[in-house]
Structure formats: structure tokens, C-alpha cells
Amino acid sequence: MTVTFTPTNNFTVPAAWHRLTPIWQGEEKVIQQGLPHTQLAPAWQLLLLGDGSPTRHLELLTGEPTEVDVIDMSLIGKDSDAAPDLIQAxxxxxxxxxxxxxxxxxxxxxxxxxxxxxxxxxxxxQNRSLPIWASLARLRTELYRDVQGIYYGYSTALELGFAETGPFWGRHYLFWHHGQPLTLIYEVFSPYLTKYLGAMQLDLTNQ
Incomplete structure (x- = not known):
């Protein structure tokens, strides 16, 4: 496995992470209710709104292992880092x-x-080249994935990184462990996954 790792060993805020500029976003109530299928197709809702492991989902979809390129591990101190407000947890x-x-x-x-x-x-x-799910599974860590926000929007950096045109779907959630927040995660999925999941939105006009 090839892993790219660029450490930053100071408390000045490093280069920004790739947050979507949303054209639509929803909070916990929307996530619990689900979205109209004309906005987000059922298969994509399972990926984005479900509480299962996205790494495991990707492996099942592609039939291949999911590998990780670590592109940044930076100490940011107590800076909010333009992250979702839940970073305070x-x-x-x-x-x-x-x-x-x-x-x-x-x-x-x-x-x-x-x-x-x-x-x-x-x-x-312990092995930073592994997906988070794989690392925590090895430790038999009991977790609860608490999805709190969903986004549909653009990012020039992600268009370049994915080699795909936006907009993209993303989400953020807290991992809870023993009743305490363990980590905040923000994920964005490539439109390439339409190869496995089908269209992001259903067209019900012809049905």
C-alpha cells in the first residue's frame, strides 16, 4: 500500500481542508426523516444517512479493498479550523x-x-495508513456513528482530486465511544460511485 503522509508539527493552522460550499444542507431532523428520492436516491441515502461504516460499504460496492492515502496530519491546537460546530465536542x-x-x-x-x-x-x-473503521475494528472498539449534517455542494479542490465534476454529497458525524465523543468526521463521496449506486437523484416523472 502506498501512503502519502505530510506531517505538520506546529500549532499554526495549516493549509485548509476541503470543505464543500453548499447549495443545500440539512441537519439532524432532515437526516432522521430522510430525503425525497428526487433529491437523493435510496441507495445514496443508505450510504450517506446510515450509521454503518462507509469504508465497509465501499468495499462491498467495489469488491476491492479500500486503501488510504493520508495527505495531512496537522496539530491545530484549539482552533475551530472552520470545522462544523461539533468540533467543540x-x-x-x-x-x-x-x-x-x-x-x-x-x-x-x-x-x-x-x-x-x-x-x-x-x-x-495505531496504524495510520489504515481506514479509521479498520483501525477501530482491530481494537474491538464499540462505536456509535451519529450523523449530524448533510451537504450538497461544490469544491474546486475535490473536483481536481476526484477528477469529477460537482456538485458532491457530503456529511459530518461524531463517533461516540463509552458515552464520550471520540472524533468528528467530515466525508465527501465521489460521483464515480454512480457506477455502483446508480443516479444520485431519481427522475419520477416518467414512472
Missing amino acids: VPGPRLRRQVWLRTPSGQRLAYATSWWEASHVDEYL
């Missing part, structure tokens, strides 16, 4: 991790940023 000082999730051949399927309490990150990410 993660004790500081914090460490930010950015990754691409891809197939072994290099096809990028998703982008993720996560924020961790810096003093505890080594405890949970």
Missing part, C-alpha cells in the same frame, strides 16, 4: 487528519477529514 488540543479513500488501482472514492484529541490519537490509530 472534541477536547483540545486537536489533531486534524485528511485522507483519500481509494481502490488499489488508485480510483478515489471519498475524501475525509477527521479531528481528534491530539493526546489520544495514537491510541486509536
Whole structure:
């Protein structure tokens, strides 16, 4: 596995992570209710609104292992880092991790940023080249994935990274462990996944 790792060992805020500029977004109530299928197709709702592991979902969809390119691990101190407000639930000082999730051949399927309490990150990410789900599964860590926000929007950096045209669907959620927030994660999925999931929106006018 090829892993790209660029550490930053200071508390000045490093280069920005890739947040979507949303043209639509929804909060917890919308997530619990689900979206109209004309806005987000059922298969995509399972991926975005469900509480299962996206890494495992990607492996089942593609039939291939999901590999990780770590592109950033930066100490950000107690800076809010332009993250969702839930970052305040993660004790500081914090460490930010950015990754691409891809197939072994290099096809990028998703982008993720996560924020961790810096003093505890080594405890949970013992092998930093593994997907978070794989790392925590090895430790038999009991988790609850609490999806709190969903986004539909644009990012020039992600268009370049995915080699796909936006808009993109993304979400953020907290991982809870033993009743305490463990990490905040922000994920964006590539439109390439329409190959497996079908169209992002259903056209019901012809049905």
C-alpha cells in the first residue's frame, strides 16, 4: 500500500481542508426523516444517512479493498479550523487528519477529514495508513456513528482530486465511544460511485 503522509508539527493552522460550499444542507431532523428520492436516491441515502461504516460499504460496492492515502496530519491546537460546530465536542488540543479513500488501482472514492484529541490519537490509530473503521475494528472498539449534517455542494479542490465534476454529497458525524465523543468526521463521496449506486437523484416523472 502506498501512503502519502505530510506531517505538520506546529500549532499554526495549516493549509485548509476541503470543505464543500453548499447549495443545500440539512441537519439532524432532515437526516432522521430522510430525503425525497428526487433529491437523493435510496441507495445514496443508505450510504450517506446510515450509521454503518462507509469504508465497509465501499468495499462491498467495489469488491476491492479500500486503501488510504493520508495527505495531512496537522496539530491545530484549539482552533475551530472552520470545522462544523461539533468540533467543540472534541477536547483540545486537536489533531486534524485528511485522507483519500481509494481502490488499489488508485480510483478515489471519498475524501475525509477527521479531528481528534491530539493526546489520544495514537491510541486509536495505531496504524495510520489504515481506514479509521479498520483501525477501530482491530481494537474491538464499540462505536456509535451519529450523523449530524448533510451537504450538497461544490469544491474546486475535490473536483481536481476526484477528477469529477460537482456538485458532491457530503456529511459530518461524531463517533461516540463509552458515552464520550471520540472524533468528528467530515466525508465527501465521489460521483464515480454512480457506477455502483446508480443516479444520485431519481427522475419520477416518467414512472
